[in-house]
Amino acid sequence: MVFWIEALPFDSTLTTQKGVAMKTTTIPRFDDLPDILTVDEAADFLRLGRSSVYESIHAKDIPAVRIGRRLLVPKSGLKQFVDVSEKD
Numbered sequence: 001m002v003f004w005i006e007a008l009p010f011d012s013t014l015t016t017q018k019g020v021a022m023k024t025t026t027i028p029r030f031d032d033l034p035d036i037l038t039v040d041e042a043a044d045f046l047r048l049g050r051s052s053v054y055e056s057i058h059a060k061d062i063p064a065v066r067i068g069r070r071l072l073v074p075k076s077g078l079k080q081f082v083d084v085s086e087k088d
Contacts (some may be wrong), residue, residue: 035075036065042073048083056081 033045042062043053054071056062061084063077 030075031080033075033078037073037075037078039064039071039073042078045078 028045030045033041039043039050039053039057046053047074048056053062053073057064057071057073062073062081064071064073066072
């Protein structure tokens, strides 16, 4: 039997309840976020799925920077996205 541990964003832990693994995440305050976030970190903060964040990035709703093969989301871009979303 093979087990692996994937890197979990922020302060994530895996817990079990009645034999079912569940991921619990403590999401930091906006001011405590790093200046640049991965797509996974941005998705966790926004409480969206990864694919939704990728779609929003490609639709230019969430600003992102490509460095090599990685897409990174600036903290200021997240604030801009949330501010625009609140106005709608």
